[in-house]
Amino acid sequence: MKNTKLNFYNYLLLLMFTVVVFSCKSNKEIVNKTANTEEWISLFNGKDLTGWDMKFTGEELNKNYKNTVVAEDNMIRIKYDEYKEFNDNFGHIYYNKPFSYYKLSFDYRFTGEQLKGGATSNHRNSGIMLHSQSAASNEFNQKFPVSVELQLLGGLEDKKARPTANVCTPGTVVVMGNKVNYKHCIPSSSKTYYGDQWVHAEAIVLGGESMVFIVENDTVLKFEKPQIGSLEKNKYYRGENWKNWGINKKAWSAKTGDVLKEGYIALQAESHPVDFKNLKVLDLCGCKDPKAKNFKSYYVKDKPKSCIY
Structure with missing residues (x-):
């Protein structure tokens, strides 16, 4: 009889232990069954320029100077069919939503x-500006937005090496090897x-922490802490070309050294x-709580207020 009671108590303890274990497991269970499914945001609808703003040097906001930017054959095309000559008519077309932590993927051709x-x-030179100021905040005669440029280059007839996915810095500087470059x-x-x-090219942008450029699945460039450049020269630096680029010194001088944490593409x-x-973005900022319905395993930056339970 004693052994029977002992076995019964052991059975109850085992049962309680099992309930506790499964209960704990249940509390940590991922609610979102598609947590590993990447949800890319298409930046181009394939038909028109809805969702994009543009600014050309010396032109009003959203004037498509000489129909330079065209939505055609499921592409965004930069064309010069209506020009006779280029006269510093620099233009940029901006997706109208800023991003901070994200992965950008696209294809380009000259x-x-x-x-x-x-x-x-x-x-054979173009680029995609990252962490850029908005189209609306550009000066009337501004040539380039304050931004970090993923510079795109094509090979020339001389057959000399001409890498692509370089970084250029209108109004900015970056850190490499723990030093400002x-x-x-x-x-x-x-x-x-x-x-x-x-x-095919990609950029992995982690707020103000770092950026990585990838070409045809090959990581080709890494740097950290993109930030506003200085107006002053030093022994390493000739100072930003603010005047020639039409960038407002007064508006940006107080921001020297400020790390860029987000911006426009x-x-x-x-x-x-x-x-x-194939312009698309994978937002890496969102709810990181596995118990939330909108949890994604690939999020890098937590945004608790976005969680849905």
């Missing part, structure tokens, strides 16, 4: 010949891409025709 009047350095354009380790071929138009397609 086409045709550079427009007469464009700088030699802008032959004052060079305006820093080359990547990518190979050179010739002709009118499509090239903008496509560049600077005299050579270029096409963009």
Whole structure:
């Protein structure tokens, strides 16, 4: 009889232990069954420029100067069919929502010949501006937004190495090797891409922490702490070319050294025709609580207020 009671008590203890274990497991269970499914945001609807703003040097906000930017054949195309000559008509088209922590994916290709009047350095040259100021905040005669440029280059007839996915810094600087790198354009380790071929590129942007550029699945450049540049020269640095670029010194001087934590994504138009397609963003900022319905395992930056239970 004693053994029977002992076995019964052991059974109860085992049962209680099992209930507790499963109860704890249940509390930690991921509610969102699609937590690992990536939810990419398409930046282009394939039909028109809805969701984009634009600003050309010397033109009013959202004036598409000489129909430079065209939505055509499921692409955003930078074309110069209505131009006779490029006269510093720099343009940028901005997606109208800022991002902070995200992954950008896109394909690009250069086409045709550079427009007469464009700088030699802008032959097969374009870019995507990251953490950019908004289109509306540009000065009337501003050539480039204060931003971090993922510079896109194509190979030239001389067959010299010309890497793509470099970083250029209009109004900004970046940190590499624990030091501020004052060079305006820093080359990547990518190979050179010739002709009118499509090239796939990505950027992993982690707020004000770091950026990584990837070309055809190859990581080609990394840097940290993108920040507003200085108006003053030093032994390493000639100072930002604020005047030539039309950037308002007064508006930005007090922000020198401020780390850029978010901003807009903008496509560049600077005299050579270029096409963009498959433009999409994976937002890496969101609810990181596994018990929330909208939890995603790939989120990097937590946004508790966004959690849905």
